[in-house]
Amino acid sequence: MKCDYACNSAEHNIARRNFLGQCATGAGVLGLGFLTRPAVAEQLAKQQKKILVINMAGGLSQLESWDPKPGTDTGGPFRAIPSSIPGVHVSELLPHTAQQLHHLGLVRSVNTKENDHGKGAYFMTTGRRRTPAADYPKLGAVTAKALAKAGESLPGHIHVAAGGGGGRSNDAAYLGPKFASITVGGGKPPQYSTPPKGLTDASELRRQQMRQKMNQRFALKRRTAETDAYVQNYEQARNLVRQRDVFDTSKESAQDHERYGKHDFGQQCLLARRLLEHGVPYVQVTHSNYDTHNENFIFHLEQVAEFDRPFATLVADIVDRGMLDSTLIVVLSEFGRTPKINNRYGRDHWGTAWSVLVGGAGIQRGAVIGKTNDNGTQVTDREVDGGHLFHTYLQAVGVDPTGTFDIGGRELPLADPSTESIQEILA
């Protein structure tokens, strides 16, 4: 008896209306051989839509970044500086990013009504509010499933974080473990990815053929989500072993290491560039920690200064390498921080009026959407939430957010059907 636990094919199929013009990339008609020709592969990697997310964990202060309010009761000590978008100012903590802003855009009117770390992060990365009733895949998993090329050997959903060792997370929900994130970091190939000495390609191939045969026989009668996960994890690990150099930032020039900075975040941004160039559809870098209930200003001075140069360098490189039209760039948090400064010079959690940076693929260059009032306590124009943003991210990379995934015969929406994209920021 054939098990019908999941869909019939090895690859989950994306149901109707999921791509907008993706076939135009040519990836679907070239077959796998094209990947072995470097020039073609490089060109395709540029055209392949992908998403870069910088997650400012803990809750970046919008007032110390994208929506400064100097000279007001909530403004704090930092001043605003002009950006490369005429008339748009950002915090003085972002002098390098300010000069790249015309390539990007800002949404200054986010109101998620959510002040809890976990719930805020869930809303911002799944586009839906967390409920006990259902679990939804994160943006990276949806992106990996929607954008990964058939036959792509690299994982489609990669998180870059300090100390990342190649482990698989549980953030793909019903899309299955194949699309869950793998966390890497440190600028080195994932741990244990060096093939054993003495194992030849021929003997490895024979082992693999035997393994596949046994797996297939087992799956016919006793297939479970767990056994699928075992198989997929093993296949992923084999792919990582084959392409372990992709994760090795020592292959980059000394000059690039210097430009990005030798601290963790600089090296993570350099790795992100490398992964994007190799066609990974979703790369997320986490910069931590912005949960500044105490001494918000000295900690933002420390953290945002560390963020600014590597991020601006990464944006400039994406532009210079012709990847901006194919790469959606997002800088998000789980929420912003209170305009009111507390008695320890801190700012607390604030989901009511804050900002997200979004730019690149499918986004109007230099667009600034939404407004807050004079001291940043309320959104006054074009209020949006995590659902709107999630739709926008997908639409920007050519995926129809109103489409569905076919999961075991059930059509499940890619994004919350009750909301929609921010049309005016889309190119």
Next chain:
Amino acid sequence: MSEPTVSAEKVVKPQPKETHVATEWKHESPLMACRFDPQGRYVFAAAEDSSVVRWELKSGAKTIFKAHDSWVRAIAFSGDGETLLTAGSDGRLIWWETAAKDPKPLRSIDAHAGWVWSLSVLPDGKQVLSGGNDKLVKLWNIESGELVRSHAGHESHVYSVLAHANGQLALSGDLQGQVRQWNLATGACTRTFDAKTLHTYNGGQGVHFGGVRSLSMSADGARLACGGLYKASNPLGSVHDPLVMLFDWESQKLLQSYIAEGLKAVVWKTAHHKDGFLIGACGGTSGGFLLFWKPDAAKEFHRFKLPDIVRGMDLHPDSLQIATAHYDKTIRISVMQPKKA
């Protein structure tokens, strides 16, 4: 004004255990730092609206000094007390007439690249030290506004500076808990004090925290106090304990680690009283306190709870009044004397 302040001319012994709030004045914005002028006529406070506020002690008359375009972190005076110096997060050092009716900046210079945290005037009253986030300690001629010398060597933000009473040395303390002693004649760093206990690096949060938030010397020049915090288990969440490290000036030996059991706070300012005890202004999640320590005991001999979290403190020239700057937009003048009936 709740009670007349003690006259500067009246010679009375301080009684720390009788400390009480004698006077309160309000501003429209939370206050951060405060200083009495050398003649004891006024108290000045820096506010989160980037202004400096002057209150006349006798009348409570309030005057606003506004020219900085960021928060003022430090206040100092020329030796004769007639010139007020302010510096802050805009990196500027601004000169004012202390007693001006309608205050306007007399001079404004870009003193540091980044925040200025601290100022200290030399005993001759003619030069002032500044320390800032550019890791530099600078010496300025107050009359001309010219830079006399810039002292490089700190590897992190300079949070506090102090001119030694002999006029030949300066001290500066940084985020990483290093205190450097500078020879002002040569500009050389001649000694360092190890106050690293006041610094924390939290790898989980990825932040450096703490530092030498205040420096003060005992009246006889025998002891150096470095104030700040330690046990910072959660810097972003304000979980840390107050600490003052007291060093012997000659031997550099750590004489005391002044603590305040049960408080979660930072010692923002310290002041050595001429009678030998040390006053610490302590603020944090536990509230606002004035702490009084004697040289021979780690635990304070008196703890005075203030009505609100404290962020700045200064001792009046009469050695009886203590000004404290508070988050609740209030400047408080406490007196180390029994309450008047």
